[in-house]
Amino acid sequence: MNSPEATVDVDVAVIGGGLGGVAAALAAARAGRSVVLTDEYGRIGGQVTTQALPALDEHPHIESFGASASYRAFRDAVRARHGGVANPGAGWVSRLCFEPAVAQEILDDLLAEAKVTVLTGRAPVAATVRGGRVHDVTLADGTVIAARVFCDATERGDLAPLAGFATVHGSEGRDAYGEPDAVPGGPDPAAQQSFTWCALVEHHPGEEFPGAAPAGYADLRHRLSFDIAGWDGGVHRYRMFTDGPDGKPPFWTYRRLRATAPELVTLNWAANDCAGQDPLGDPAGAERAGRELTAAFVHWLRTEAPREDGGRGFPGLRLAPEAAGTPDGYAEAPYLRESRRIVVDAPVTGHDLEPVAGRARARHLPGSLGVTWYHVDLHERTGHPTPVYRPTAPFTIPAAALVPRGAVNLLAAAKNLGATQIAAAAYRVHHGEWAVGEAAGTLAARCATDDRPVGDVLTDPALLVAVQRDLVADGVPLAWVADVPAGDPRFAAVHLAAAHGALEGERAATLAVDPDRPAGPADAVAVRRAAAALGADPSTVDTARAFGAVLEDITA
Numbered sequence: 369m370n371s372p373e374a375t376v377d378v379d380v381a382v383i384g385g386g387l388g389g390v391a392a393a394l395a396a397a398r399a400g401r402s403v404v405l406t407d408e409y410g411r412i413g414g415q416v417t418t419q420a421l422p423a424l425d426e427h428p429h430i431e432s433f434g435a436s437a438s439y440r441a442f443r444d445a446v447r448a449r450h451g452g453v454a455n456p457g458a459g460w461v462s463r464l465c466f467e468p469a470v471a472q473e474i475l476d477d478l479l480a481e482a483k484v485t486v487l488t489g490r491a492p493v494a495a496t497v498r499g500g501r502v503h504d505v506t507l508a509d510g511t512v513i514a515a516r517v518f519c520d521a522t523e524r525g526d527l528a529p530l531a532g533f534a535t536v537h538g539s540e541g542r543d544a545y546g547e548p549d550a551v552p553g554g555p556d557p558a559a560q561q562s563f564t565w566c567a568l569v570e571h572h573p574g575e576e577f578p579g580a581a582p583a584g585y586a587d588l589r590h591r592l593s594f595d596i597a598g599w600d601g602g603v604h605r606y607r608m609f610t611d612g613p614d615g616k617p618p619f620w621t622y623r624r625l626r627a628t629a630p631e632l633v634t635l636n637w638a639a640n641d642c643a644g645q646d647p648l649g650d651p652a653g654a655e656r657a658g659r660e661l662t663a664a665f666v667h668w669l670r671t672e673a674p675r676e677d678g679g680r681g682f683p684g685l686r687l688a689p690e691a692a693g694t695p696d697g698y699a700e701a702p703y704l705r706e707s708r709r710i711v712v713d714a715p716v717t718g719h720d721l722e723p724v725a726g727r728a729r730a731r732h733l734p735g736s737l738g739v740t741w742y743h744v745d746l747h748e749r750t751g752h753p754t755p756v757y758r759p760t761a762p763f764t765i766p767a768a769a770l771v772p773r774g775a776v777n778l779l780a781a782a783k784n785l786g787a788t789q790i791a792a793a794a795y796r797v798h799h800g801e802w803a804v805g806e807a808a809g810t811l812a813a814r815c816a817t818d819d820r821p822v823g824d825v826l827t828d829p830a831l832l833v834a835v836q837r838d839l840v841a842d843g844v845p846l847a848w849v850a851d852v853p854a855g856d857p858r859f860a861a862v863h864l865a866a867a868h869g870a871l872e873g874e875r876a877a878t879l880a881v882d883p884d885r886p887a888g889p890a891d892a893v894a895v896r897r898a899a900a901a902l903g904a905d906p907s908t909v910d911t912a913r914a915f916g917a918v919l920e921d922i923t924a
């Protein structure tokens with residue numbers, strides 16, 4: 369739906385149509401709410417469509433557990449469109465690489481089936497707010513969106529500040545939370561991560577696609593290379609079509625999206641990683657710089673990149689506008705690695721995600737509304753060129769990270785959650801953004817249904833449990849559990865109890881819960897605490913029974 373409307377009045381409005389926005393809209397619609405989804409670009413999908421990056425960055429367990437039923441259904445649909453091929457692009461960065469058009473078709477179908485109203489090509493420009501409640505949001509074409517609850521899933525985290533809620537960007541600084549990877553000292557809003565303006569390129573061996581050197585090529589030439597400075601302090605060396613001199617796989621197959629001729633890749637490499645810009649405060653200037661850098665990289669690949677035969681350049685590289693869905697083969701939108709982040713009382717920090725000795729999961733955070741996992745992956749920040757790659761342990765999405773301070777009916781639904789720059793760098797990838805959006809959409813639907821302020825989820829245990837029950841009913845895991853899948857009749861009980869600390873005993877050491885084994889001494893203590901948090905009587909907990917049966921008792 370793209371024609372201007374005077375006013376759209378719905379239960380839940382999701383502003384921003386990336387993966388977080390799509391997941392939020394689908395979740396709210398599943399709950400029976402009327403939903404509108406808007407986006408500033410011509411299509412929904414964000415990373416997998418307009419940003420031309422449908423090579424999914426995911427955790428190592430994604431094929432078996434650690435994702436919701438809806439995200440799994442999206443992945444399954446991609447494979448079904450390719451006749452069951454596991455990885456259509458066979459890119460080595462991901463278990464699932466595919467073309468943007470496939471993602472577009474699937475997401476459009478899902479939203480249409482869910483009866484979500486979709487408005488594209490319209491950015492939010494104004495909001496009416498009274499007493500912390502957003503009454504309506506005006507889009508660039510004059511359409512007014514009125515809703516009981518709003519979700520901010522914009523790529524830059526635009527809606528929260530537009531509505532007058534505090535946000536932060538760049539680095540909070542090391543002084544704030546003692547994170548070793550934060551920039552030294554106090555806050556540095558300018559220390560934003562680099563972004564990438566991707567382009568889709570086909571390879572046509574034996575053909576030539578000449579072109580003059582783009583503007584600024586001479587000044588950018590020194591940045592263009594197959595080699596990457598690694599987080600380990602060394603330099604990783606690559607070749608175009610064959611393994612590199614130190615055994616690294618080929619550059620060409622890194623983010624290959626189509627493995628059949630003509631092969632197609634998306635260019636998202638260190639060479640076109642655009643740093644030193646302000647994509648939040650000066651998006652137009654950042655766009656110019658990002659596109660110029662990627663244009664220079666394309667020219668370098670065609671004319672100067674070292675070939676395995678000792679020659680230079682691969683002239684058979686063709687920009688692919690048909691695949692990108694744009695006139696020139698460049699992405700419609702930038703791939704931003706961070707956005708503005710909402711201000712909350714206790715943001716998730718890098719400390720909350722780091723591995724803990726004797727535990728398989730990160731530290732327990734109360735109020736889980738979902739799970740995700742990725743390493744802290746910070747690219748060059750303005751003024752701080754050294755990248756950061758920091759291991760994490762499997763972690764969750766706490767409700768407290770979704771509610772902006774002072775908001776009555778606004779939630780964060782993408783990479784704008786209440787987390788520090790360090791922690792947000794682990795939440796930002798494809799499945800993480802989907803999980804945050806799904807949590808926000810489910811909470812939004814519950815608050816719209818019950819006519820509750822969104823902040824009540826932080827103070828009313830009954831509301832929190834109600835939202836968690838909504839999530840597990842839709843196959844959303846609330847904890848990292850390897851051996852109780854969504855189809856298991858104990859799924860809801862295990863995940864509800866785990867979200868309230870039931871896995872903090874002996875079972876903290878492994879992701880397998882082993883639900884048929886009785887509880888050990890530390891398990892018993894943890895389960896009784898979880899029972900109290902869930903409103904059950906801890907004194908009635910019989911931990912001599914199978915662990916799964918005990919959890920069913922306390923969550924009944």
